[in-house]
Each structure stands twice: as C-alpha cells, then as structure tokens.
Amino acid sequence: MEKIKLGVVGLGSRGNMLLYYNIVNLQEYYTVTALCDVYEDRIEDAAKIVTENGMAEPFRTTDYNELVKRDDVEAVLIACAWEYHVPVACAAMKAGKAVALEVGGAYSVEDCFLLVRTQEETGVPFMFMENCCYDKCELLATAMARKGLFGEIVHCSGSYSHDLREEVTRGKENRHYRLRNYLNRNCENYPTHELGPIAKLLDINRGNRMVSLVSVASKSAGMEAYVEAHKDTMNPDLIGVDFKQGDIVNTIITCANGETILLRLDTSLPRFYSRDFTVRGTKGFYEQATNLVFIEKEGEPEIFDPLPAYQKLINSGKQYEEEYLPDIWKNITEEQVKSGHGGMDSLEFVEFAKALRSGGEMPIDVYDAASWMVISVLSEQSIAQGGAPMAIPDFTGGKWLIRERKDVVEF
Secondary structure, three states: OOOEEEEEEOOOHHHHHHHHHOHHHOOOOEEEEEEEOOOHHHHHHHHHHHHHOOOOOOEEEOOHHHHHOOOOOOEEEEOOOHHHHHHHHHHHHHOOOEEEEOOOOOOOHHHHHHHHHHHHHHOOOEEEOOHHHHOHHHHHHHHHHHOOOOOOEEEEEEEEEOOOHHHHHOHHHHOOOHHHHHHHOOOOOOOHHHHHHHHHHOOEOOOEOEEEEEEEEOOOOHHHHHHHHOOOOOOHHHOOOOOOOOOEEEEEEEEOOOOEEEEEEEOOOOOOOEOOOEEEEOOEEEEHHHOEEEEOOOOOOOOOOHHHHHHHHOOHHHHHHHHHOOHHHHOOOHHHHOOOHHHHHHHHHHHHHHHHHHOOOOOOOHHHHHHHHHHHHHHHHHHHOOOOOEEOOOOOOOHHHOOOOOOOOOO
C-alpha cells in the first residue's frame, strides 16, 4: 500500500513513544513528513528519531496550523496536551487531513459537539486512538460475548488504576499537562481506557447508547502525602498545596438497553497497574485481572466454598484463545509485542492505516470519541453537585437507533 504521509502534533511522552516504538517500525504504512510541538527541543529529538530510521528530514514547526495546511501531510496524529485535542483535530479536518486523535477527557460538552459537527461537515476520516480496544483480553472477552457464552450482558466494569504520583508531581520538570489537571479539576479525567472496550462490547452508538451518569470522588490525600514524603526532592511550588483531584473517583453509567457500567479512576494512591475489565452476563463472566472465565453449566452443584473454585479458574481464559481470539492476535509478531503496551499500539496503527487506505469506516469513530471523552466533564459536574445525575448527550442525533455494529476487528 502507498505510505501515509503523517504529521505528528505533540512530541512529549506519548507522542515520542508512539514515534519511537511504533511509527518508525511501521514504515510499510507510514512516513513522517512533519513534526510540531511547542517545545523546540522535543521537535529536534523527534526529528532525529525520524531521520535515523531512514526517513527524510521532516518539516518542523511550533504552530500546528502550519502543519495541517501542508501538501505533504495526509494524516495528523494528535498527541499533545488534552486541552488542545479538539482545536487541533478540528483544524486538521477543516484542512482536509485525516485525524488520528490520542485519548483524553473533554473539558466541555460544547467541545465534544464541535468535534462531531466538524467531522460531519468535512467528511474527513477520523479515528479515536483508544489502544485498549485492541488489547488481547478485551478482544477475547468481546469475541466470547458475541458468541453468547456469557448470556445476556447485564453489567461491565473497568478502571484506570495506575500509580501516577511521580509523573503528576514532576509535571513542571517534564512539561506534562497532568499536573495542572490534578491541581485544578476533580473528575474522571481519563475515562477511555476502561470505557472504550466496554462501549464497543455494548454496541454504544450502534443500537445502544449511554443515557446518564453519577460520579462521586473521595477526598484528595494521596498527592499531598506523596509530596510531603518526598519534599527534599520535590518541586517547592507543590509543598503544602492542596490538590483538587479526588484519589478515587467512581462513575456509574446507565445505558438505553438497561446495562450499567462502573468506571473507577485510581491514580494517586500506592498500587499496581490494572484496568480491571470485567464482563457480567446471565450465564457467566470474564475478569481481566486474573484472565478468568466462568461459564455456568447446567446441572453442576452450587459452589459453597468459592475460593478453591476461583483459584482453579485463574488464567482459564487461555483455553479459549484458540477458538475465540481474533486473528490479529494469533498473527502478531514479536516486534509488535515489543512496540508498546504489549502490542496493542501497533495493531491499532495498522488498522487505522488499512481503514484510511481502503476508504472504509474507521473502527473507532468521532461519535465514540465524543461520547467517551464527555464522561470527564459530566463527572466533574456530578461530583461538584454531590453525585447528581447527569444526562449524557446523544452525539449521533438519533442515528444510534439504526447504526449497525462495528467491532474494531473481525471476530
């Protein structure tokens, strides 16, 4: 296939990682022609990665408006600070450039509608780059759900559980946007890692939709305690500062078809990484944390001592892979697995390239982006009002009733 001429906006931690571990290793699909960041040293570091991997010298700029107007840019990968996701995406689409938008939460409902309206008016290809939709566990469970193994799905849950205390508190040194969010906002600030795979499984925006949510937040103590414990090496501006972001945020979402979704943000207390992806149905369930599948079998005795049964089923998902795991995971290369997040980043970028070149429908579209991103601002409003219910807009304008299912891969 003809290589996609890619411009990259945002060359910090995420943008640099995608460039170094994925894009330069997918040169059968991409060539990087332009780079943009507000910091010139990041641009030069990224340009070095590009040229040292056999690509031509890229155009460099600190103004994304210059990048999106260039004839040698066909698609724009947006990995800048969350506040600029919507403005850059809209500028790119208005310039006729395909958009690959990295994940993050929204700051206003109006921004989400602006993103949708701009894509609808321009017709420019748009994909929301939620890599967790391509992870092995989520795709295995979705494939099994599609075959009815769990029965009727009733409830799903997930979390972004990731100790970010060092990253957040070093925000000034690393020029990272999370710090200002944790200082000034209290919300489910990063909902899409856990929500994305669940939304696809539940056919959100395609025969189903999210109707409302309630969010509650714990007090904020984790960041303050971490700053105090590390004050000898801490940015002095953070000592004694109160962070607004609650340590644990729980969000419950109700769906038009009756399912519920539970999301948890857990990033400022000591813990190990987990997304806790769980699917509950009338015949069984899947639990990502232990890769556990339980399918109820008729005639089996009731389990009175659940711990031995639970332990016996740990990693039982492995036995279902041969029959249900999608081909992209069966055929994944060792290089792809090493490319970032266990391979899901690489798979995602390959699928974006294939959809763009074929002119087909993007696996994760602008309606998905808007409805997943809006959870941040609505959770912020709900928390501020003591857990008040918030209506979730229908960004499809009623088309969710007639849109057909679109999984990110073929099962």
